[in-house]
Each structure stands twice: as structure tokens, then as C-alpha cells.
Amino acid sequence: MERLDMVHTLMVKTIGNRLFLAPIDEAKTHRILDVGTGTGIWSMEMGDLFPKAEILGNDLSAIQPDWVPPNVKFEIDDVESEWVNDQKYDFIFSRYLSGSLADWPTYVRRVYENLSPGGWAEFQDWSFQMTSDDGSLEGTDLQRWVNLFMDASRAFGRDAQVGPKLEGLVRDNTGLINIHHLPYKIPAGPWAKDPYLKDIGMCNLIQILDGLEGFSMKLLCGALGWTKEEVILLLAGVRNDLKSGKVHGWYHYNVVYGQKPEEE
Numbered sequence: 001m002e003r004l005d006m007v008h009t010l011m012v013k014t015i016g017n018r019l020f021l022a023p024i025d026e027a028k029t030h031r032i033l034d035v036g037t038g039t040g041i042w043s044m045e046m047g048d049l050f051p052k053a054e055i056l057g058n059d060l061s062a063i064q065p066d067w068v069p070p071n072v073k074f075e076i077d078d079v080e081s082e083w084v085n086d087q088k089y090d091f092i093f094s095r096y097l098s099g100s101l102a103d104w105p106t107y108v109r110r111v112y113e114n115l116s117p118g119g120w121a122e123f124q125d126w127s128f129q130m131t132s133d134d135g136s137l138e139g140t141d142l143q144r145w146v147n148l149f150m151d152a153s154r155a156f157g158r159d160a161q162v163g164p165k166l167e168g169l170v171r172d173n174t175g176l177i178n179i180h181h182l183p184y185k186i187p188a189g190p191w192a193k194d195p196y197l198k199d200i201g202m203c204n205l206i207q208i209l210d211g212l213e214g215f216s217m218k219l220l221c222g223a224l225g226w227t228k229e230e231v232i233l234l235l236a237g238v239r240n241d242l243k244s245g246k247v248h249g250w251y252h253y254n255v256v257y258g259q260k261p262e263e264e
Helices: 002-014 041-049 104-113 141-155 163-173 195-224 228-244
Strands: 031-035 054-059 072-076 089-095 115-132 177-187 249-259
Touching (some): 104 163, 115 141, 115 163, 141 228, 141 249, 163 177, 163 249, 177 195
Parallel strands (some): 054 072, 089 115
Antiparallel strands (some): 115 249, 177 249
């Protein structure tokens, strides 16, 4: 849970210390859905920011706290199952679902279908395919780990590179208008000279190191048949690469938002 809250801080910092970018009107925003809420931290902060709105956060795991703002509720739900809602939402938000969903076209269609006319949807996500501009990633244990991560995600039938594809998914599968796409870079470590990139790079390094063994055991052992000992040996080199400051790896992070027409 602490790592997920660090990821929240990282993503908020990345987009300019903001919870979202869509130009939603508080006076017209009565119902907000946070898909894949995780620890619920985004929903709770939105509950404070929009005290008159009803905010629902859903997730497969019940890891949200009991003490929350009075206008915030959580429910256990699988967004890949049929959505059953009596009412539409004025703002539907999701992020950090890359590698989690099997069917992205259906997901973005369901988001669109469950928006009120004039409502906004915002998708924020990564590509976990790390890159480096100076070639410093080439031939490292870190690059090997990233490539194995991609192989394992594909073996599980999941797309771990969805971030840069979000705009195409939205344009091809919804009727959203006023679509905006904002790309960001998130360094894997505090190696950048720019203070903003150095800050988010450090946040990212902390959360990567915290989740590294858990992710790797699940993916490499579960999908690729590695032994625990093989994973531990690889991760020693991965940690060295991440901490050295010599490997200038970074991730794509993409934000796409759009509005449902007032009349269809």
C-alpha cells in the first residue's frame, strides 16, 4: 500500500502537482468514478476538492481505508465485467492500469457509455518499456529485466505499453470530442539535471525498488518459469543499474482526456 501511495505522489508530481488535467466544471460535476482506485488516495483527495460531488472508487482489492470523506465510497468491482449503473458519471478517471486489462477497446467504450452528456473522461498511463536517449540502457541487467517484464506481460495477455496508445484507443472506440493528449517523461532514478525530472525520478526509483521483487517473482516465475533463485540473481544486477546513476532510463507517461458531446 505504501508503494501505491508513492506511485500516486509520483503521478501527481509528473503532471504539475495536479490530480487531473481535464477542465471539469465543479458546478456540473456531481458524480465521479475512479476506476482501479488502489488505496483510494486519489478518490479521497478528490472528495476534499469536490465536497459536493459523490465519488466512487472501485478496485478488485479491498485495500482502501475505512475513514474517508463523507462523499467518498469504495466498492469491490472488476471493470472488465459488465458495468451495471443506474446513473451516469460526470467525470470518469483511470490511471496505472497498464498491464492490468486484457481488453482496452472494450474498457474505453464502457467509460464512454457511462459518461453523462457533457461529461469528461481522463486516462493516464505508462509504457513500461524503458528507453534511454544516450544508449546507456543497452546491454544492462536493467534492460534485460525490462524485456523479460514485457515478455511476461504478453504471456499473461496484458499490454504493458498502453500509455502512448491511449489517444488512438480513445479516438477509435469512443465518440469523445475535445480530445487532448499530453506526453511526459518519467526517469528511472534521479540522474537528470533538471530539478523537476530529478525529483520525479527519485520518487520513481523508490517505488520501483520497493515493488521490484514482488513484480518480478509474479511475472518471471508465474509466466516464464523462472526459479526464485534465478530471479534474485538477476535483481541484484538490476538494483545496481538503477542505483548507479549511470543508466539513464526513462518511461513514457501519457495523459489523454476528452468530453462526451452534450447531444449525440
